[in-house]
Amino acid sequence: MKYNQFAYSLPTPQQQILELQRIKMYPVDVAQYSFDKLTRRIFRQFFPDYRSQAALETQLRNLLVDEQQNLFTYLANIGDRFEQHAFYNVALQLLGFYTPSEFSLDDPIATMKQLGLPFVDKLYFNTESLTSAVYQLLNTPSKNGLTFIDNLAARGYYTINLSANEQQRPLFFNGKAQATFSADQLIREVVYVESDLDTDHDGQRDLLEATIIRPKPANDFIKLPALYTANPYFKGTTDTPMNEVNVKLAVKPTGDARENQDNFDDFPTFDTTNPSAALTNPFANHSSVAEPSLIGTVTLNDYFLHRGFASVYAAGIGTRGSDGIRTCGSPEETASTIAIIEWLHGDRRAFTDRSRLDEIAAIWCSGHVAMTGKSYLGTLAIAAATTGVTGLDTVISEAAISSWYDYYREHGLVVAPQTFQGEDADVLTNECFSRQKDAGDYAKVKLFYQEKLAQMKHDQDRETGSYNHFWDERNYRNNIDLVKCPIVSVHGLNDWNVKPKNVYKLNEALKAQGIAHKVILHQGQHIYINNFPSLDFYDLINMWLANKLCGLENHADAIFPDYLIQSNLDESDWQTPTNWTGTKQKELSFAKDFDNSANHKTEFIDDGVKAFHESGLSDLAWEEAFINQDERFAKNQLVFKTPTANEERLITGRPVVQLTVKSSANRGLISAMLVDYGEAHRLTVRPQNLELQARQLGYHGPLETTMAFKPDTKMTSAKLIAKGHLNLQNRNNAYEGQPVEPNQEYTLDLNLQPTYYHLPAGHQLGVILYATDMGMTIRDQNELTYSFDLENSLLKLNLGKTER
């Protein structure tokens, strides 16, 4: 275990004193304090939860400075210097590490180094070095991953030390907003934002319900920034059947599918040049505002509630409490998403209820907004950013879609998110159309909605899988030039739900526009990562938001690495390369560069659907069996393995498989997997608990369990690195169908999902060529044969420098 801090910097000694005074760790008249008096004052401050002298004494006696002496007696006789050894023995105990099981009192510095914790490298501390050591200690991760000052805050430090007038207002330390707000004083409200949309065709502007949880500031002059999460699942979901996937691969018409106009998105809108009437009575009676209950919050937002950032949740058009219908990924959905921001920024009006009589303004809001969330939630944050809406100062987007075609389609094929075979835009639309739950409300729009849904089923075109107008409208990257705010993206390199090319392509596009884009890639699947102690994620986002939303000069742009990538070999190794694409290219010939190239088969038959159904395997179990060359599926694949590597390789960016291939029929699809072969205790892609309820996000706030990826207890022999799928009829691009002649050779490039993978020495790099992917593509029960000209087939890799 190692702690990584990317959001910490040590200021000048003078600045350290000023900041320590600001958080009341140091007295205003610190210059009058003798060394011993100051030292005792500091350690008293480390126990805000113990409020008598005797209780403090007990706590000090519990801490050993060495095998013989406890901190109480040490402080009683401190003199004019603090020994480094004594200080860090105590520091490690204060941070939650136990001796002797986790560190030895004989050598605390060895443990500090091993854990990656900062320390002052002097044998004895005088006032200046003690100040530096205390400043650092407060900003050092505890065993539970939160900094010591964050843990002190959760234990009531700011409640005890700040005057009533100083409490419940923003305060910054080391460039981060402090947890000065208590969970006991939250205000919860529901408002109805008026949009310019009329997606349910009732002749009235769609009202959009927004739920607000906000810290109660010390007075009404304090305006707070807002973290806004657009969450289509927020008001519940409906059970919706999946589309059928056991269907034939279609022979598609030729031509550019984008030119086939669809009819789905013809919604009336109201005048947007004058987006909202003047505010008539923004100071509505707040006691008549509804109070939300059963709020499914986002933990990152909860964390920031304590730090003076309001949480705002809205589910958008067609969800329970709002008007309109769902339109999954459409421009109308985006407009409904940013309407909330426009209200927060004062550019749009909202009402206290759906009578549209009493207006209510976000008078508590500073007008500075960031969007947060994972998956569909993070996707809508990207959607909002691509409008350039005023008030949206940044986006923290996790596992987000940047083009819906890259979620439900690939290279001219219907390709499902993992474990959601048959899901499509229509399914997700209906799942989130939670207005259905209010029977009286639903009755008003039922017929119109069903008509629209039928149109959507048609327009999404599962038949051909081509990139058409419907999908083009749902490609947020088309509007990349409108993006004004910097973006932070978090994505799992093992996320086969929202696949990594969504963030990769977004990154390429934003770089081209010169927009700041910070990319964090982890070794998980489709998850949040805020509770991983190996990375100071909360602090990074805190530093970022303090800068972007509160205007604090903390050098966030420079300090936050452009790429922060977790190694697949060591969960606490977070690397900071300058790009994702690597430093050099390498091409491997399928005919020459693989172990078994000489006598390799050159064709396979794609008749595995029946065997898959007979096996009873889940999609995931099939994938594992397929990668491990299970004999039931062996004839449906060609497997190539490189010779065992002598040294570690780092595979970066998007691997490309260039193939010369023919199909035995007038249609076909090609899939490829890149695989790491070799026995190893690999990190499990699901995080495991480190400690239940190990930390508290603020004073009287929620508890959080810490987690980490750990090496699998059992050896595994293979792991998927990347995969990709392509319709032979779309060998040039996703929008243009081209005929396939049986047994005619075609050469094509199949771009796999991007990766960042350390292939250890002693392993083999594998490529599996196949067609039907039971968990992702449609399952066409066929007997097509695919043949390859291996002499004219290549694996093209990007490689990075291994830093180990």
Add this chain to the structure above:
Amino acid sequence: MKYNQFAYSLPTPQQQILELQRIKMYPVDVAQYSFDKLTRRIFRQFFPDYRSQAALETQLRNLLVDEQQNLFTYLANIGDRFEQHAFYNVALQLLGFYTPSEFSLDDPIATMKQLGLPFVDKLYFNTESLTSAVYQLLNTPSKNGLTFIDNLAARGYYTINLSANEQQRPLFFNGKAQATFSADQLIREVVYVESDLDTDHDGQRDLLEATIIRPKPANDFIKLPALYTANPYFKGTTDTPMNEVNVKLAVKPTGDARENQDNFDDFPTFDTTNPSAALTNPFANHSSVAEPSLIGTVTLNDYFLHRGFASVYAAGIGTRGSDGIRTCGSPEETASTIAIIEWLHGDRRAFTDRSRLDEIAAIWCSGHVAMTGKSYLGTLAIAAATTGVTGLDTVISEAAISSWYDYYREHGLVVAPQTFQGEDADVLTNECFSRQKDAGDYAKVKLFYQEKLAQMKHDQDRETGSYNHFWDERNYRNNIDLVKCPIVSVHGLNDWNVKPKNVYKLNEALKAQGIAHKVILHQGQHIYINNFPSLDFYDLINMWLANKLCGLENHADAIFPDYLIQSNLDESDWQTPTNWTGTKQKELSFAKDFDNSANHKTEFIDDGVKAFHESGLSDLAWEEAFINQDERFAKNQLVFKTPTANEERLITGRPVVQLTVKSSANRGLISAMLVDYGEAHRLTVRPQNLELQARQLGYHGPLETTMAFKPDTKMTSAKLIAKGHLNLQNRNNAYEGQPVEPNQEYTLDLNLQPTYYHLPAGHQLGVILYATDMGMTIRDQNELTYSFDLENSLLKLNLGKTER
């Protein structure tokens, strides 16, 4: 899905009105109200979270009374009667059910019946029947399992409807305490209770840290009852290695092991006849009391915090913050457990800190205490009950140990709790000895503790496994005659950690004493069951505590079934037999009554340890393989199966296997499993999520996910019903070693764990005879052969009436 309500009863019409007035649902002058005015008032009260007339209107319009009409227009023209059909259509929507997916507006009564919800059986409601319908509706489970009034309370009903003077004080409705207290107003304190113990031999009374979370009452004259959980894990645990289990089965000395006195428990105590000095200054300055953080609460207690019951947590002697050492299961541990109750009842003093200078009394407490908790936590509640301590009015004990011998030993053998092979009293002692975490504190007692731990390792005697003085002291049932308070026990029939005979034997003993003992048996393992909507568990406990702690006359004793047992065939079938032991006995001969009796093998060899280690299987996977007659272990077992049953059988109480057996050596152990053989989608023993964060325990309180046991998606062919283990040297009892002669025949009774199992028609009842149980017994790598005289071997069953 079916809802079961055991804590609900319908009072007289007059009483209904009084209660509805008490909770402000009905006005004081209800007699002056016309039918339509009253009706509209009632439905307004169902939306406490919507606080304007317009918002209310929206909500009423969202509800349909039939396909054509919504509730708003219906109420506008209500006249003088409410149609049943309309009422229950609205009721189902209010309870959270959706139409048309979950019920049809054409026949709401069919759904009410199917879900097991109460309804008024009249076609039209006048004032009296409407009152009854409203009273019932408020007490009817919502989809999320909480009653409608509980959900209203979480949405602010009481906050809105009670005056400041009425809030934050206990209020009862239908015999249950209402959620009138808000999560925003909790007081958190740490105190140090002075015990009569000196388990760490430092010459001072052991101080015991207690953590209090209590609702803030409206004024200081309101005294609250307390739910106290003694939780040895509360202050953390230490990693402790397990004992070695791959050891030889010992040939033990003859004689009564109870007579071998041990030395572990010789702790000095202070004068207990005068347990505590007079209170000198009980009104200590509360601002100097420490505030606890990172509190690992028990959800049942959290639920009751909103209902006016304080939560008290204490970890006991030897835990972090307290004095003393751990002594797992000893009388000293029990004394330290009840010291907290004595303080709460005013019979013992506590201090604000460890200086022992400032006393603090539980002046907020009514002196009425119940203990709660699961596993070790529930065990200490049983321990406390067996002292008869004043102030302990009842115990809600889940998955509790009633004798530590029944946890770590069985019939003269070392037998582990499942998945904890090698654990023993010494391991658990050290795990919970969290004083080790405070290095300065630990240094004071380290040598003494290590000496005591070594003594404990000796006295627990893993060598023989006999019931000796050490275990006799840890058998709480020895003091059953001291129990004064009624007890509620909850236990999983699939709990192989704390095995069901712990609650079975406790039940037998309490019945013999005439002490009320309510037993709830579920189909899970070692879990809490408060979040299972099929049972009104919270309400049952609420009714019970309102009666036992608050003195409310709600007929709890009569209403609460003596046995409440979940069927293994249907998770929402909760049965209420009059006993656990069944109504008749049946004996099956191993020679005649099993399918394959005629040509059955009569011996097996117990050499499976090597194969087990080679298999790499976990303990649990081994058990599954063993039951399914995996060929790797087939020679280590004899399997008997009855003919396929024509009708369902209910197996109750403790099955007994009477065996005539000989061992090839001068030692041996016998194990037996009772197994259900037959293909079926059985309920999974792990509960599955129904809905994430589906309900809120009180106003601004924690959210809770609902769960249920669901039928396994895959068919399984066998399931363990019960098992048991016995040392041949203890064929008569657990304390007296008797020699075993090689190849000498012995007849013995092996009592299996108690069960309550519906064996479906078409299944076979199986018995597996074997010796070493890889997951539970020691693993003696031997080649002993066991032979049976099947003519003189019987399976003795208790059978109950199948009510299906």
